[in-house]
Amino acid sequence: MSNASAASNGVDGSTTKVSRFDPTFTDKVIKTTGPKANPRLAQVMPSLLRHLHDFCRENEITVDEYMAAVNMMNEAGRMSDEKRNEGQLVTDILGLESLVDEITYKLADEAGDAPTATAILGPFWRQDAPRRKMGDSIVSGIKDGDHTLMHGRVLDFDTGKPIENAELDIWHTAPNGLYEQQDPEQPDWNLRGRFTTGPDGEYNFYCLRPTSYPIPYDGPAGKLLTLLDRHPMRPAHIHFIVSAPGYKPIVTQVFDRRDKHIEDDSVFAVKDSLVVDFEPKHGDPKAQFDLQYDFKLASFEAAKQRGMKGATEVAP
Ligand code: BEZ
Ligand code: FE
Numbered sequence: 001m002s003n004a005s006a007a008s009n010g011v012d013g014s015t016t017k018v019s020r021f022d023p024t025f026t027d028k029v030i031k032t033t034g035p036k037a038n039p040r041l042a043q044v045m046p047s048l049l050r051h052l053h054d055f056c057r058e059n060e061i062t063v064d065e066y067m068a069a070v071n072m073m074n075e076a077g078r079m080s081d082e083k084r085n086e087g088q089l090v091t092d093i094l095g096l097e098s099l100v101d102e103i104t105y106k107l108a109d110e111a112g113d114a115p116t117a118t119a120i121l122g123p124f125w126r127q128d129a130p131r132r133k134m135g136d137s138i139v140s141g142i143k144d145g146d147h148t149l150m151h152g153r154v155l156d157f158d159t160g161k162p163i164e165n166a167e168l169d170i171w172h173t174a175p176n177g178l179y180e181q182q183d184p185e186q187p188d189w190n191l192r193g194r195f196t197t198g199p200d201g202e203y204n205f206y207c208l209r210p211t212s213y214p215i216p217y218d219g220p221a222g223k224l225l226t227l228l229d230r231h232p233m234r235p236a237h238i239h240f241i242v243s244a245p246g247y248k249p250i251v252t253q254v255f256d257r258r259d260k261h262i263e264d265d266s267v268f269a270v271k272d273s274l275v276v277d278f279e280p281k282h283g284d285p286k287a288q289f290d291l292q293y294d295f296k297l298a299s300f301e302a303a304k305q306r307g308m309k310g311a312t313e314v315a316p
Helices: 025-030 039-059 063-079 086-093 096-110 220-227 300-305
Strands: 007-009 015-017 147-156 167-171 192-196 202-208 237-243 250-256 289-292 295-297
Touching: 025 039, 063 086, 063 220, 086 096, 086 220, 167 202, 192 202, 237 295, 250 295
Parallel strands: 147 289, 147 295
Antiparallel strands: 007 015, 147 202, 167 192, 167 237, 237 250
């Protein structure tokens, strides 16, 4: 690029290359933030503006290209409702949700406070899934699929003791690769449920061994994938939100080791410690596979003693 020749000092103390495209413009925009601005925004905006403006200068973005991006954002907004979150999908294929998940987890890890690894929420969680009894199945109205007994314990990260009254909120796709809200053929709330542990911290429920599926690609996220010559597939996984009174909740997923997309998740969410083995199960007429996994939660109390940022319980 021919546009950088000297350096200047910015209002936030940073040094920027002098560009032939209005070199003082970015500082002018940054300076418009007023003294009563939201403190976090006032902190992060100079950096965001520098990166955005530098990206445009370095790549000599034209008005037509800018309008294509604006139209894509607008199309994502128009497609979004309570059943579809296209804006989030676009950020997912860019790795943004997985990156902020990694940053959040790493901060907890550095404070000595990293229980079970986290993974992105994704756009298909639904609030208020039905509460089910331990040992119930979350499968309804589906004949095909490999039925699985998933079981394990929810444990205190520091003491290793079982956690009573922990809630596991679970969701996964049907064998056709669709979540129930995407598929009029599936009963409402199919393959979703909330389970609460007893004093032994144990949980067990029947589900299906999940299959890999494409993220929705009939909108802007799909168009972007095509333009980038990328596929939309996610490796087979089950989603969880695990929470308990007095503990920091975790959002996570477990991934089937044998899935062919385990190494190339279109939204970059796979972590080694979340990769699991579905074992063949014998003697249970309700399941052909068995999956064992323990979840660990960090208590607010322990986090507070470690001086963790954000170590206060937020009312649900
Ligand atoms: C999901 O796993 O449900 C998901 C995550 C990101 C984008 C699309 C789907
Ligand atoms: Fe998913």
